[in-house]
Amino acid sequence: MSALSDQVVSIATMVYLLAMISHAVEYALGNARAKVVAAPARELVGAAVGGGATGVTGSVGGAGSAAVTAAQTGAERTARRAELAGRIAVVMTALGAALHLVGLVTRGLAADRMPWGNMYEFVLTVSFIGAAAWLVVLVKMPSLRRLGLFLNLVMALLLATAELVLYTPIVPLVPALNSYWFIVHVSTIVFASGLFLLGVVPAMAYLMRAGYEQGKRSFPYTLAKRLPAAAGLERLTFVLHAFSFPVFTFAVIAGAIWAEAAWGRPWGWDPKETWAFISWVVYAGYLHARATPSVKRNVTAWLAILGFLTVLMNLFGVNIFFEGLHSYGGL
């Protein structure tokens, strides 16, 4: 069962990678189409505006119309391909998430407990929540599909890191972790972290799109060409964070209750606790900043990204660099 889990997780990583490539193809085709259409469109503004292409082209002249039709059919074909690539990418993401879930469940069955006893399992679970939440968002807002490129990139990176760096064989929980509050604590932390992970995607997209809308045409901003409007991305970022912040708050409190039972103090500024505090304060800052009219939305988006960096620091950095009571990291 344990070996099965490991294999399924490897496959899931590959599938996420494929999904990412499909998204990249979608992007590339989308941009190619944009270039082809751009050239004649300057002369034939009408073709783009009026739905009936024939009527408009007729008035311009034979040679031009032939070129345009050729370009258009070519462009349509590319567009269709881009659409197909996008759909494949989504299917791949869903497949990856399904495999991911299988990997988690088999890991849990093999260990005979919840699969979050060490860092490997922890990262596996957090990233699954992120992927699942992404699919939910996608159903509600299909126009965000192109963001899948970033999501799958993050997923593939996280899973690969988990497998290559953090992998630990299955062991039961040490007594200190054997508590209901621990389960509550970790499941909610995992859930909130997954949502924070997801929240970073629209935050980054917002920054790029907002730049694009202000007329920036250099590298990262061009990626945002086909993204939904900046305001919508910004609102999505807020909704995700507004939802996960109370969950995270609850999770930290559950951790404190558990720490009181296990170590005799609810809060002791152990490195993990300290970084959870830092994340909490940064996210509180994000929500605050968003409610403060004089703070620019760019700044709030950066705060959200900063918040996630602190979450990552807690997930990886603290286990690797510091020594503390949260020594179940398995490194």
Added chain:
Amino acid sequence: MTAVDDRPAAPAEAPRRRPNPVLALLRNSWRQLTSMRTALVLLFLLAVAAIPGSVLPQRGVNPEDVRDFYTAYPELAPMLDRVGAFEAFGSVWFSAIYLLLFTSLIGCITPRLRDHVRALRAAPPAVPKRLERLPQHEVLPAPAGGAAAVAETLRRRRWRVVVRGDEVSAEKGYLKETGNLIFHTSMVVVLVGVALGSWYGWHGNRLLVAGPDGVFCNTRQQYAEAKLGPRVGDDLPRFCMQLDEFDARFLPSGQPSYFNAKVTVDEYGGAPRPAEFSVNSPLRLDGANVYLLGHGYVPLIRYTDRFGNTQTSNLPFLTTGDIGLTSEGLAAFPDANVNPDTGERDPNLQVAFSGLYLPTAPQQPPFTRSEYPTEQNPLLDLIAYRGNLGLDAGIPGSVYQLDQRQVRNGRLTEIGQKQLRMGESWTLDDGTTVEFVGTGRYIVLSVRHDPGTMLLLVSSVGLVLGLMGSLFVRRRRIFVRVLPAGSADGSGYPDGGSPTGGSSLVEVAGLPRTEHPGFAAEFAQLVSAIRGDERGGEAGAGSGVEAGAGAREGAE
């Protein structure tokens, strides 16, 4: 941005007298301090100020690491220590930031609290003149009961409603501000809880050796390390405790899987009673909680001196932190070789053994590391010393470590090293013997009392509930005006007409006071409810979507 529009504007009282410059300065500083921007900056500073506390070793977390840091960076460490870097969370700079933040917080919530209480008691405001300017707006035939019926419909949906003649104002979502205030107030209560804990709380750590000789009674002197809050009185709650049995189980890998300590507790005023506790389930006594933090072995070392006197040392050996419970310790016999006839003691014939205990020694040397935490192949590695242990000099030394100064200045000499299995003995060069008799167990306890925890728990609940109210509830208003029959034509609604032959119309408008993407849908449902098709039938839903699509989201 509407989220802050109902925040009270700073009370701009008309200055009747010439403003006093000092007062003006004070008032301005106060306004600065309690602004959202300042709160943001302070929050950010707080996050940054917490970082050193996780990077540098902290006394409160791990005092040994601080000592190691001192040896590693002898120049840097004292400088860092002077700015409180090893007690970062109690340092002046950290405290300054959070105290400022909380001052700002209190300054911020007090007026809001007052205003909110006022708002809670006040009726929703009067219907504005030009309803068509609001983000949601619709005109429909008036329901049978007129304004009263509309008010009833709204009331049934738990809106707060006031009817003024032909006009109805309704508001909902007060819970948002309530939640927000509960959240921020809870934060202050958290701080109070922490303060209570640090003033009136105390804790101490202690090793408890199994058996009647190890009984521990809760007094200040009994703790090797204790930390008492400045307001803790002299007497701690009185109880005594004896460890009867300690059970530890491990996986084949050496990872612990189960701990249980059985004790007899004698609380003041009660009969001795048995009790059990473990990691994650502390023993909760009256006025103190007892936590299990660790465990280890107590090698029993018997020394027989030149005069045939025997003494047995039963001091705990401290674990070195590896999974196999390799432990180090000391068996000191300062009273050895005292002539029983004359009572004369030779201070240079004191004996001590520093030892390494391996519960499961490897089959081959080197015997430096235990392979497993239970005693499968116990081995005691002793180094014998004879001379002056330096205990009379009055310099307090650790009972777990030999005073190395005595070795360095030659008053104490090493006389050999030997590995002993259980039951084996070793005859030293002067004919005296030492025997490894057996082992006992000890556990590491943390005894704590924190009067702030209950408050922390209560405020945490407030924190989460308040946050949910604040983030998930939306504040919004509905205004309704019943237009007298026939007036619609004049007010410029071409579709208004007179659908029901001269009967009156109602004008309904909605204003989300905070960001509320779903408001259009809610408004549409309300409109259809007012229209009379309670179930929100097709017509209502259809017009709702239209309204939603056309409406601006959020007020200006």
